[in-house]
Amino acid sequence: MLRLRAAGTEAGLEAVGVTSAEPFVEAREAIEARKARDFHGGMWFTYGRPERSTDPRRLLPEANSIVVGALGYHRQTDGVPHDGGGLVARYAWEPFYDQLRAALEAMAVVLVDEGHEAVVVLDDNRMVDRAAAYRAGLGWFAKNTNILLGELGSWFVLGSVLTDAELPPSTAPMADGCGSCTRCQIACPTAALDEAGVLDARRCLAWLVQADGAFPPDHRVALGGRLYGCDDCQSVCPPNVKRIRSTPSTALSPGAVTSVDLVGLLLSDDDALMDRHGSWYIPRRRAEYLRRNALVALGNVGPAADPGPRSAVQVSLSSPHAVVRAHAVWAAKRLGHDDLLALVADDDDEDVIDELNRSVEPMLVR
Template sequence: MRTAQELKEEIQAFAESIGIDKVGFASASPFVTLKARLKEQQRLNYQSGFEEDDIDKRTHPELLLTEATTIISIALAYPTKLPEAPKNRPGARRGQFCRASWGKDYHDVLRDKLNQLEAFIQETVPGAECKSMVDTGELSDRAVAERAGIGWSGKNCAIITPEFGSYVYLGEMITTLYLPEDTPLIDQCGTCNRCVDLCPTDALIQGGQLDAKKCIAYLTQTKEALPERYRHKLGNRLYGCDTCQQVCPENKGVDFHNHPEFEPEPEVVKPLLEPLLTISNREFKEKFGYIAGSWRGKKPIQRNALIALGHMKEKSSIPTIVQLLCNDPRPVIRGACAWALGEMPTQEGVEALHHADSREKDEEVLEEISKALDKTSPERV
């Protein structure tokens, strides 16, 4: 009969054989410290709204699987360099999807790995119960990974591994099996505060504390009008933000291409902006549907594309923006059109804004038009 340590080693070997880059083992005891931190996050209204609301479910594994004993944490590394990246130039402006949205949706890839691991465990130990989750599950992937020794929790609120930096996807499996725990890693951020200091929107309040509603990664996924104070901060980002990872010294030179599924298609992850404005639902799904950044649909991406064009003052896109301002049925898109036209005043844009002002019924869009017209003084046109 195999010992718990021998079973753990078998699971580790199988995980490695199916391409899991790192696996760790943690106790399924309650996450007491995390629970207190989450309550404080709620009190401060720092939650994004995408999380599980029930803090008990997020911190008590036994509520998700009766007799939960161990949590297995897995990590898959993803690439950071885009070979032959297309140029972002005047007349052909491009947006960008963050690295975590390169290649096939990581939720699907990790779920497949966890399903294989679960099948192996249940074949090896009949009767073992398991419950797996990736990102959208109740547990905090980061808290589990930290306890399981996958990496330490960085000041940028990401798990930083010694091998792959913070460029890893995380998933976990709760099981009724007892498997010896791994030792958590010591925090190695030290006095470095680059991620906090260089966050574009000051979303990192302090090391390890994030106001999610200020985070560009969150803002790019919202469906309503983007607050004006964040628009230029968005730059040409269409989905997500990599700044707090890019500035981290632990990520210097990190670039792993261990999984063909995560290899980026340049025209998908750095697409031309103007064609996005008129893309159909079918075309959007065909081109972008397989990446994680498509999960909120095309409207947030189109809004972000308009903001990017306005930010970069790409005047060649004005005719398309004018058409959308006059004809698009979605107020959020019309409002973004008005803002973009106000950022790059031309006679054509001013005339379109005045025309839209006489026809528009939505109060928020009218406000955007009014602000845009205030910027378009004759000396600027």
């Protein structure tokens, strides 16, 4: 176990724990309960086949143990230029899942060397990562549903190595430490966490940027300048705030993407967009959904008086994709460029017509 842990920590893991390969009964119940209340908002992931995602032995029938690892992704942002709007959530700034996979593989190698089977799994529809981390004693389920590693905070991605080795489980799950704190619930821009520990994905901006179809009109203004993901429920969490103040964070890697120039994105061609951002969850792997998100963000941050946002909206109004034209109508109205709507006056797509008829609160001119 010492060799195993050392392999993981040398490869960058900040915490390693072990649990049995028994099914995650509570996670299955939680998934079913959320589906019954429609809280999954059309998500599939682990919700698609909960009987599989909550039973590790569906992945490795001989599994006896799960070794769980956590890789920290908080990075220093002092002096990082902010590039024209489109905010990217921290977990997507760098390929942290690749770094996590490499660290888990380093532990798998140790197990295989000792004659065991080992299967690495992370951020995969076939396994509930948080439930494994919780049972392996890495942290508790915070009210924002993230696994909070005590004073280390929650800026961690999680993954596992399933193995037939019989490893001694770590200590019991960590006791709840949120107490009476409700900061994450209050900070959520769309009240998606009104019930502690239960996320209503229909309102969660992190899901809405990944979901298919129109961006829900009621949550467009709340999206602000976000392009991908949302960090609000973690940014306000006291252990996260404290850790950032007291521990110097790792520097950002060259090539990290913390924000994306929205105008540049909207003026790029689809191939360039997918080349740059293809590792993100983009609905149906189609660039028009990235444009949709960018148009909502642009409608919120503008600046309305600048020629760049105006020409990005103008180009988008002529898109062959109705979802892009429809959201460009919204952005044009938000930025006060109603004169551009003449470009879609004869559009016969229902969604575009609906947007033309929708009343939109103009953005305050800055």
